[in-house]
Amino acid sequence: MPVRRRCLALAAALAVSAIPFGRTQAADQPVIVIGSILPLTGASAQTGAGLRAAQQLAADLVNGHVSYPLPMVGKNGLPHLHARIKLVFADSQGKPDQARAAAEQLITQEHAVALIGCYISSTTATASQVAERYGIPFLNPDSSAPGLTARGLKWFFRSTPSDATFAENFYQFFADLKRTKKVDVKKVAILGEDGLFGTGASDAEEDIGKHRGYDIVTRIAYPATTTEVNAEVQKVKSAAPDVIMMASYLPDALLYMRGFKDQNVQPKAIMAQDAGFIDPGFIKAEGADAEGIFTREVFSLAIKHRNQAVPLIDQLFRQRFGDKSLDGNTARDFMGVLVLADAIDRAGSTKPDAIRTALAATNIPGNLTLMPWKSIKFDAQGQNEGGAGIIEQIQGGKYETVWPFDIATKASIWPMPAWKR
Amino acid sequence: MEALTTFAQLLASGLLTGLVFALVAVGLTLVYGVMDVVNFAHGEFLMLAMYAALGLALVGIGPLLGLPLVAIALFLFGIVVYRLFVRRLLAGPPEATVFGTFGLLVLLQGIAQAVFSSDFLSAPRPPFQGTIRFAGLAVSQATVVEGIGALLLTAGLYAFVEYTETGRAMRAVAEDRIAATLMGIDVQRINGLAFGMGAACVGAAGALLMLSYPVYPTAGASFALTAFVVVALGGFGSIQGALVGALLVGMLEVFGGYYLSPELKMVPVFLAYLVVVLLRPQGLLGRR
Numbered sequence: 255m256p257v258r259r260r261c262l263a264l265a266a267a268l269a270v271s272a273i274p275f276g277r278t279q280a281a282d283q284p285v286i287v288i289g290s291i292l293p294l295t296g297a298s299a300q301t302g303a304g305l306r307a308a309q310q311l312a313a314d315l316v317n318g319h320v321s322y323p324l325p326m327v328g329k330n331g332l333p334h335l336h337a338r339i340k341l342v343f344a345d346s347q348g349k350p351d352q353a354r355a356a357a358e359q360l361i362t363q364e365h366a367v368a369l370i371g372c373y374i375s376s377t378t379a380t381a382s383q384v385a386e387r388y389g390i391p392f393l394n395p396d397s398s399a400p401g402l403t404a405r406g407l408k409w410f411f412r413s414t415p416s417d418a419t420f421a422e423n424f425y426q427f428f429a430d431l432k433r434t435k436k437v438d439v440k441k442v443a444i445l446g447e448d449g450l451f452g453t454g455a456s457d458a459e460e461d462i463g464k465h466r467g468y469d470i471v472t473r474i475a476y477p478a479t480t481t482e483v484n485a486e487v488q489k490v491k492s493a494a495p496d497v498i499m500m501a502s503y504l505p506d507a508l509l510y511m512r513g514f515k516d517q518n519v520q521p522k523a524i525m526a527q528d529a530g531f532i533d534p535g536f537i538k539a540e541g542a543d544a545e546g547i548f549t550r551e552v553f554s555l556a557i558k559h560r561n562q563a564v565p566l567i568d569q570l571f572r573q574r575f576g577d578k579s580l581d582g583n584t585a586r587d588f589m590g591v592l593v594l595a596d597a598i599d600r601a602g603s604t605k606p607d608a609i610r611t612a613l614a615a616t617n618i619p620g621n622l623t624l625m626p627w628k629s630i631k632f633d634a635q636g637q638n639e640g641g642a643g644i645i646e647q648i649q650g651g652k653y654e655t656v657w658p659f660d661i662a663t664k665a666s667i668w669p670m671p672a673w674k675r
Numbered sequence: 676m677e678a679l680t681t682f683a684q685l686l687a688s689g690l691l692t693g694l695v696f697a698l699v700a701v702g703l704t705l706v707y708g709v710m711d712v713v714n715f716a717h718g719e720f721l722m723l724a725m726y727a728a729l730g731l732a733l734v735g736i737g738p739l740l741g742l743p744l745v746a747i748a749l750f751l752f753g754i755v756v757y758r759l760f761v762r763r764l765l766a767g768p769p770e771a772t773v774f775g776t777f778g779l780l781v782l783l784q785g786i787a788q789a790v791f792s793s794d795f796l797s798a799p800r801p802p803f804q805g806t807i808r809f810a811g812l813a814v815s816q817a818t819v820v821e822g823i824g825a826l827l828l829t830a831g832l833y834a835f836v837e838y839t840e841t842g843r844a845m846r847a848v849a850e851d852r853i854a855a856t857l858m859g860i861d862v863q864r865i866n867g868l869a870f871g872m873g874a875a876c877v878g879a880a881g882a883l884l885m886l887s888y889p890v891y892p893t894a895g896a897s898f899a900l901t902a903f904v905v906v907a908l909g910g911f912g913s914i915q916g917a918l919v920g921a922l923l924v925g926m927l928e929v930f931g932g933y934y935l936s937p938e939l940k941m942v943p944v945f946l947a948y949l950v951v952v953l954l955r956p957q958g959l960l961g962r963r
Binding site (some may be wrong): 297448474475476479480481482484485486488489492504505508512515516517518533534535538539541 | 794796806887933940
């Protein structure tokens with residue numbers, strides 16, 4: 255195994271050095287343009303820069319000749335079309351109207367055969383409407399607002415699972431625990447901030463929970479900018495839930511944690527929709543009391559147990575992006591480019607209709623992705639139906655993957671430990 | 676019995692929450708009382724104070740020891756802001772102070788965003804993180820410390836304004852600026868002092884709030900919004916009014932949130948505000 259790992263590392267190093275070589279060799283090949291819309295300036299610029307680097311890495315690997323257990327990588331471009339792909343980036347500034355203009359520009363001036371983007375849900379919404387109008391396929395690898403695929407668009411495909419999937423995962427996790435550990439969850443309390451994020455997550459948690467026969471004992475929406483949550487904590491205490499599901503940012507997450515400890519609200523588990531609970535400040539502020547908190551995630555380096563490409567791509571990415579590791583956002587955008595490349599190649603043509611048909615027929619098994627997904631396969635609404643998240647638990651001051659069980663780094667601790675103070 | 680315990684718990688939580696609101700509101704009401712200026716950047720002063728307290732905590736100076744340092748720093752900052760900025764606004768039409776201080780809000784938030792980024796930062800291992808339990812009730816130590824701070828600050832400020840020479844001068848300026856000038860009071864100096872003291876109050880508040888809240892560029896805004904309601908309810912310019920208003924808002928929020936619905940917890944607060952504005956436009960304890 256160590257020898258093999260070293261070989262893989264060598265292959266990764268070779269791949270980096272080989273990329274410029276591959277490019278010059280293939281300079282006479284025709285170029286197919288994919289338009290990418292990202293928040294390259296504005297409040298999300300930092301995230302945008304990472305997404306851009308991840309997408310560019312994916313395109314370079316498609317055009318290169320080193321192969322990995324990933325679709326379309328290492329074939330010197332798209333073999334059926336004898337062409338290379340080229341990403342042209344446009345800035346959404348994180349604003350819906352700018353995203354619309356960027357889509358317009360990429361389609362009419364850059365002649366993009368397909369679009370990818372845009373991370374922020376509201377910008378994805380507007381840019382994909384432009385693509386719909388022009389009849390250009392749009393792949394969204396990274397926006398999780400459930401409503402995006404409910405708009406009846408013909409040209410819109412989403413490879414990432416939505417927040418509804420993550421809510422579903424919580425209940426699947428309970429079912430798995432019931433089977434393996436005889437753990438029984440009945441009463442669920444749902445807390446969520448009252449913005450798009452919290453409302454979407456809470457709606458999904460409530461609908462799926464009721465559908466699966468759980469008792470939703472209370473559901474509370476609160477403003478994320480609140481400075482006190484006394485009444486909310488008392489409500490939860492009176493409802494005496496087995497599990498509390500939370501969609502919160504950091505300041506409000508900390509207020510609730512303090513309230514739960516003061517009022518001795520001691521559920522068997524707290525299931526968080528990442529956000530505040532994966533902020534670096536959370537463990538720092540909560541210390542020992544962060545132990546046992548569950549949170550959903552979209553990606554983990556532990557997925558290497560399924561696909562050995564994960565650490566290699568991570569290494570390549572770190573070389574390009576200031577030693578920052580691959581994360582849920584960058585891994586999803588990396589995969590997005592491969593999904594598009596795969597569809598365009600199978601289409602064997604740059605005609606939008608052919609690419610759309612090929613996208614709709616996409617079938618990539620989960621173990622050929624960097625993600626914890628079962629597969630990439632789009633349903634009638636363009637949503638990847640094979641999407642899934644992972645569940646992590648804070649153990650020993652670190653986020654450990656505990657579900658799905660086949661990529662788990664630690665067994666889950668249930669119920670969570672009692673508050674330390 | 677359980678219903679009774681819940682009621683008592685809500686009462687305790689509401690009172691303490693109100694005291695935390697008062698902590699932020701007293702500085703705002705002082706500045707208004709003396710200068711007739713609503714400082715829209717009040718929350719941003721609080722945010723700066725929280726960053727300052729965080730900086731001190733990082734070099735090992737805890738919130739209680741750091742409190743006077745932050746208060747002094749904010750006092751000086753307030754005086755500088757007054758000299759360079761607010762003084763000029765006062766010479767213009769009344770709305771100049773509204774737009775001017777609002778511009779200051781945007782500027783300070785932008786600077787904080789650029790310098791500190793939008794990350795949430797908490798003090799490393801702050802003291803008073805335990806819970807005080809008594810007769811079936813529970814309150815967090817940090818909130819109790821913040822509440823005591825609010826009471827001392829309000830009492831101190833009240834005593835200063837009522838019983839010292841400078842305090843009397845402040846009241847004179849508040850009552851009649853021209854007459855005060857004729858009596859030999861340097862209005863500019865009093866104004867600067869009041870603005871500085873308002874900032875010092877919010878400095879003390881910021882140091883205490885680091886016990887229980889993280890700081891980020893818009894951290895002050897959520898507190899400031901409540902502070903404006905508190906001051907309007909209690910009476911613009913009245914220090915006791917700010918305390919009464921804050922306790923009222925705290926109780927209404929907590930009781931409304933529990934017995935109505937958490938989503939509607941601000942409804943009783945704003946209803947009370949509407950009633951007071953209609954029946955007593957100057958606020959509960961406001962003058963005029």
